[in-house]
Amino acid sequence: MTTISVLLVDDHTVVRSGLKALLGTQADIVVVGEAASGEEALEAAQQHSPAVVLMDLAMGAGMDGIEAIKQLRQRNPKQAVIVFTTYDSDADIVRAVDAGAMGYLLKDAAPEEIFAAVRGAVQGKSVMSAPVASRLFQQLRNPDEILTPREAELLSLLTEGLSNRDLGKRLFISEATVKTHLAHIYAKLGVETRAAAIATAIRREGMR
Amino acid sequence: MTTISVLLVDDHTVVRSGLKALLGTQADIVVVGEAASGEEALEAAQQHSPAVVLMDLAMGAGMDGIEAIKQLRQRNPKQAVIVFTTYDSDADIVRAVDAGAMGYLLKDAAPEEIFAAVRGAVQGKSVMSAPVASRLFQQLRNPDEILTPREAELLSLLTEGLSNRDLGKRLFISEATVKTHLAHIYAKLGVETRAAAIATAIRREGMR
């Protein structure tokens, strides 16, 4: 029997312990490393060459989960990464899948679901929690309403309350471009003002 | 040596496993039960009479954490309850302390902090994570930052994405008055734009 090596990435100690305890009950799964940030994850992946990386998207400081996924996949395109996070935000799902995530699990997933996702990932299958799948499905059914990765990025910064100027600075684009993106976002969300966009975004996305 | 019995309440299986694994390393702490919802927590507390209840505030369905704390304390006023949650929302902290929580830990707390909180709780000491403590402190120090009822009403409508004009119509006041209220709200929240106010409002009230 082949054992599947797993790297855990999460800034919460208890979540790592929990996953370790849970995965430890499976004979064919071995946790070979842990990391508390994106940077640590890259190092640990290099060192342990895990078959699967189980990663939280929200990391307290430094590199965020999406960026970590991108870099992991860049260094090793075959690297299987499963997102394991608390919220099923539309934007996060799209960006994670875009960055190369093989699966998307919510933290309240049943243990069996987690095991299945890990085993599936090494075979190239992608597994996602039911709520996540339904959101993705909805997005596929309504292609007009999908935000592009860039738009999603902008929307996420928008919900922090930044001005157009600040958005431009943060994304290294001109204010004109910011306005263009915003106009597209408003159209897709069916709103007219940034206030409504923020409200819609936050209520629609995982933050409840 | 007296052992401290603990009941874990969290709708995330992995978090329960993690806490169990972590607490299991301590000779004087024993996990006597687990619950995935407020309702289960009440049952389990009755059955096991734990010295300490470690509880997540955000429970997927049914009774929420705050309500569960209230009921636990109502049935047994000596029941020690520690909140163990992901976010340090102002509103949640106040409500939890109000409901009778002995401590307030964030999920990224160090293991030692968790052990100390459990041991402290049985002695009637309250322990909270540093960010939580500083927020509580700020609230006590800055009574100026409390919004008046009218301002709160306006802020709540603001988070729906309404324009000044619409806010006026909805509240039967002139646009000028709306602007006055908004200026006061911005000052109290420490922001400059309505976008930031909306973001702050929603995040402060725990919806993240």
Add this chain to the structure above:
DNA sequence: TGGTCTCTCCACCTTTTGGCTGATACAGCT
């Protein structure tokens, strides 16, 4: 190769918002 997306940028104009400095009225408290 041509079409479609996405991301980037620009100019012009209107509407909205925010900052500032006022004012009146009412309620509750001392």
Add this chain to the structure above:
DNA sequence: AGCTGTATCAGCCAAAAGGTGGAGAGACCA
């Protein structure tokens, strides 16, 4: 009777945001 806090309203001006219409570069795909 004064003081404080709250809620209401006004005008003026500068800054920010939104609407319109356009355009070029690069990626991807049929």
